Ligand SMILES: Nc1nc2c(ncn2[C@@H]2O[C@H](COP(=O)(O)OP(=O)(O)OP(=O)(O)O)[C@@H](O)[C@H]2O)c(=O)[nH]1
């Protein structure tokens with residue numbers, strides 16, 4: 170489903186305002202290279218930007234609800250939101266791409282959000298990450314192929330700039346499946362871990378859960394997105410520090426307007442004891458996450474994707490295959506390799522158990538042979554005894570008849 174949402178009246182949600190205008194080249198003393206930022210601003214403002222966010226994680230953790238919340242809270246007075254956001258989210262069964270065009274102060278951003286089906290519904294979920302990882306690789310591959318064409322104008326760019334991984338709010342720690350998926354995602358995209366349904370954990374449990382997750386991320390060497398902290402002004406440095414300290418971001422998703430105890434109309438989830446508010450920093454980190462994505466670090470996410478993740482992909486592909494050659498499917502290979510491995514294991518296990526059965530049977534046979542041998546021996550002895558008895562009886566009878 171593709172909705173195009175255009176919003177001209179956005180508040181300050183997007184992109185920082187233009188830099189203070191530098192003097193024009195004609196009024197500049199010197200060569201005029203100080204005018205470069207101005208020229209750059211004009212180019213960026215004219216071209217706009219493409220920004221793609223992806224959400225993934227287990228089934229039912231609230232990915233679709235989050236996407237809808239992000240849209241309804243980011244885009245004011247949307248013209249065309251009824252289609253997607255009015256109905257309650259149902260189970261996502263295929264990758265859904267939603268596009269919106271955001272515009273503020275003549276600056277345009279083409280925002281794409283990719284909602285993925287949740288995994289974890291099957292008894293064996295080991296390979297449920299493959300379609301997601303394949304999708305990310307495919308976007309890099311498509312872009313690389315377009316770059317190799319003689320004409321590169323109008324190239325479609327759907328490379329994922331930020332991948333939000335939703336963690337189930339268990340209160341314990343990351344599951345082995347989380348670790349496996351996060352490892353694979355972290356090496357391909359800017360991975361941002363998110364704790365889903367923060368309203369289901371108490372503040373103390375949430376903090377402990379965050380700490381456990383941070384420890385596992387460090388211990389398992391999972392690559393997650395970290396924004397540059399230090400900046401020229403102190404306020405920005407402090408803001409960056411606060412954002413990073415909140416990682417993994419705990420979010421609450423809801424598109425419903427509810428009335429709080431003190432009479433405010435907010436987006437949130439209503440409970441008998443009160444309201445869990447989406448945009449309240451004391452309740453969750455939704456605002457911090459939205460700010461990171463849309464307001465403060467969009468450009469950093471785009472450039473790190475270009476310079477690190479896409480570059481890595483391009484380099485690996487160029488080193489391992491010839492120009493124009495089709496890409497091998499390493500993820501599929503991984504699946505086949507594991508299938509082969511499990512088949513081999515099953516085969517050896519079966520051979521081992523047959524061998525054991527055979528050995529036991531052999532042992533039983535040997536025991537039986539020994540038993541029969543012994544019986545034969547004792548029977549032989551018995552025969553001998555009987556023969557002796559018979560002989561002595563015979564001699565006795567003969568002696569008797571001779572005497573007569
Ligand atoms: N308590 C609470 N419930 C939530 C939150 N976000 C979503 N839900 C509920 O969780 C249920 C599943 O939400 P979805 O958004 O469909 O979950 P999903 O991750 O997209 O699920 P799949 O599409 O199956 O992968 C819905 O009933 C939502 O109302 C939240 O922040 N807190």
Ligand SMILES: [Mg+2]
Nearest residue numbers: 232233260261
């Ligand atoms: Mg969904």
